[in-house]
Amino acid sequence: MSDDPHSAADNPAADDFDFVSAGPGVELAVQRAGTGPTVLLLGGLGMPSLTWNISGLPAALADTGFEVISYNARGQKPSSAPPAPYAMTDLADDAAAILDHHGARDVILVGYSMGCYTAQLLLRRRPDLVRAMVLFAGLQPTPMGALVDEMELALIERLGEVPRDVLVFEQLMTSLSPAMLQDPATVRGWHAVMSSGDGGWAAPEGFKGQLMASHEWITAAEPTPEHLAAIDVPTLVLAFEHDLFFPPALCEATARSIPGAEFVRIDGAGHGGVFTAPGDSTARIVDFCRTHRPD
Incomplete structure (x- = not known):
């Protein structure tokens, strides 16, 4: 269930990142922009930090007076890419290591897709770091997510990998809206984007681990x-x-269990x-971060 629409060739070079050690054999590539209170962006499975830039979120937050930290997960x-398996606690601890390295506290977390899992675990394990949280397209998974994960893990077991054309087809069918999927030119364009490169993994163990x-x-x-x-x-x-993967009706119902949570549906996607x-x-997201900005 990859959230990476870009080829590895589109990813920034290593010298565009700073590197933070999160433990033996785990070096994380980190980018920072802006100055002010910290917002940490937690991406989805296989999602490079540059994907956030397409939405304009890092620039908008930096322009509003925040320091924005994004990174490529292990x-x-x-x-x-240390050997698999990875646990969600590993990914949460990696995020905490980045914040500790930069001395960041009172952080606003923005998690997308699997990044919502990381955000929730980071809050549980290191509540001293977190001021507020955005859970974006990833609060309440359906059985669809488990089925796709099981299919991909079975393919890795049988073939040693998930064939790239299988991943691209899955991405097209789940990433695009029904209207986009019904437009031939849109499908061809996104197919070309998603088919290019190798997915940006440091090693096969990275995809399997996540x-x-x-x-x-x-x-x-x-x-x-x-x-x-x-x-x-x-x-x-x-x-x-x-x-x-995360239908709005289920996310809205689940959000009611979070004390004081606000829910918003984004239409058309x-x-x-x-x-x-x-x-x-x-x-x-920018308005939320501004509202809950540390004093």
Whole structure:
């Protein structure tokens, strides 16, 4: 269930990043922009930090007076890819290591897709770091996510990899809205984008590791009602109208279990709306961050 629409050739070179050690054998490629209170962007499975730029969110936050930190998670080049399996706790601890390295506190987290899992676990494990949280297209997974993860893990077991054409077809069918999928030129254009390059993985272990972490979260029936009720920071939940992995009706119902959470549906987009049709999501996130800006 990859959230990367770009080829590795489109990714910034290693010298465009700073590197943060998150433990033995784990070097994370980090980018920062702007000055002010920190917003940490937590991407989805296989999503390079540059994907955020398509939505305009990093620039908008920096222009509003925030420091924006984004990074390529373990497994994605030029970060390192330690051997699989990875756990969601590993990914949350990686994020904490980045914040600790930069001395960031009172951070606003913005998680997209699997990044929402990371955000929730980071809050549980290091509440001292978190001021507020945006859970974007990733609060409540359906069985569809588990089925796709199981299919991909089975292909890795049998073939050693998930064939690129299978991943591209999956991305097209889940990232685009129904209207986009019905337009031949749009489908051809996004197929060309998604087919290029090698997916940006540092090694096959990176894809397998992130996939196993995602599957672990979903099969543990996360987020549980108890964990949702324990969220004690301001929370904004966003969901895309046509998201097959995180449908808005389920996300809205789940958001009611988070004390004081705000829910917003972004119309006209599928799961990949962050890079195909972000709508007013950037403006809503910036407004939320401005409202909950540390003093």
